[in-house]
Amino acid sequence: MITKFAVLALLVLYSFVPSTSGQCVANSVLNLRIGANAVLSWEIDPNDPCEIDEFQVDVTGDRDDEYHFKVRETEVDLSFLEICEEWVFVVTPVSDGTLGFERRLTENIPLPPSADISLRYLNLTEIEPRDVLLEWDLTNHTHGDCTLRYRVTLEDLDDGSIQDLYVRGQSVHLHLLSPCVPYHITVRAVNRAHPTIEGPMRFHDHEIEPIPEDPPTLRTIEIGATEVSMTWRLENPGRNRCPIRTLYVDAGSNFNISLPLVDTPERPPVEVNLRGLYPNSMYFLKVSVENSGGLSRPGLIGVQTLDLSPGSE
Known part of the structure; x- marks a missing residue:
């Protein structure tokens, strides 16, 4: 009984052994493309273990046109196809009658080199x-x-x-x-x-003619009792390269100051230091920048100074 089961197991195992008939399935071709001269070309995988005899070429158009043929070279002239119709190109290597893996390309037949593209x-x-x-x-x-x-x-x-x-x-x-x-x-x-x-x-x-900058934006601020230190970021020079001239700080009836600017490619943030302010007071500031296109809209900010106490400025 054991012998019969052993024989049966061997038969089942043998049935799953891969075929050794000698068939070689070639790898798909590489760099499949359609040229401006309507020549479809490709390359053979240099690591392909099979000896390739020919190539099966299948061409299907979007108007139900079909062409099927075999070639021995790695290119085929398709100039008979309609220009600008979309086609599906399938190239399959054949080794000793066995089809390999296919490569597919969907593309239009390009305009010929003689086309006027002015x-x-x-x-x-x-x-x-x-x-x-x-x-x-x-x-x-x-x-x-x-x-x-x-x-x-x-x-x-x-x-x-x-x-x-x-x-x-x-x-x-x-x-x-x-x-x-x-x-x-x-x-x-x-x-x-x-x-x-x-x-x-x-x-x-x-x-483009000069135009004013976008409003400056507040980057940093330090507030004391009688002093406020700020930095203001200007518009990126990649967006507006009109030369900058002056930064204005308008505090209404309290004070107005202007800071001449030196334009550089980097345009770092502009430092503004306000001194001699009243302690525990609210200041409303309008900050604008002038360039060769004129004055920007202001950036708005309200600042409340601190109480005057020991150690405060």
Whole structure:
């Protein structure tokens, strides 16, 4: 009886031993992409243990078009497909008749290298201070713009910094511009297929007129009986680079002071020291800053000085 059970166990174990028929399942291909010349290409995994004989290529369009074929090279010319139709490309390596793991790509057939991707115009409209609208259009709409992105480049002519934005569509709002900075703004179409093809650029030079700063904000404060020490934070120079001139502290009929400012790229908080105040008194302060665009709205604060007692100032 024991012998019969042992034989049965061996039979069951043998049935779960993996097949040793010699079939090799290849790894999926790498870097599957569609080029600007409509050539679908890929690479073989260098660590693939299988010897790959050919590749099964399956192409399905969003209009129910289908193409199925096998190739021996690592690329195939698909220039017969409709430009700007979305296609699903599936490439499967084949090793000795055995299908490997597939690689899938969903993409449009890109505009050909011969496509005219120049811009007919570039318009710039200042909607509000700091809000600039750029609008443009292609010179030629024969192929559409399914694989185009538009590169908007902002060059700060003061400090030489450059920022690139890639957008779809044919307009963009720029909220990052600072007043009092000269900008060189360029737009060009980029056919993002491999290899990347860029069209000629259009440009505008633009500088937003000076505008006042935002109200200063209180950063620190120390209160005594006859003295108050404060620091006030000014607007970030990245938002408003118009040169600053003076900080004003308006206490109504009590006093008014002005502090000349030296503009620096860092714009550290401004120190304000008020002395000779009355003990146990309330002061209402309006703090504003003047730049080349004018006077800011004031930052408001109420300060109650301390009682005069031994050790108090």
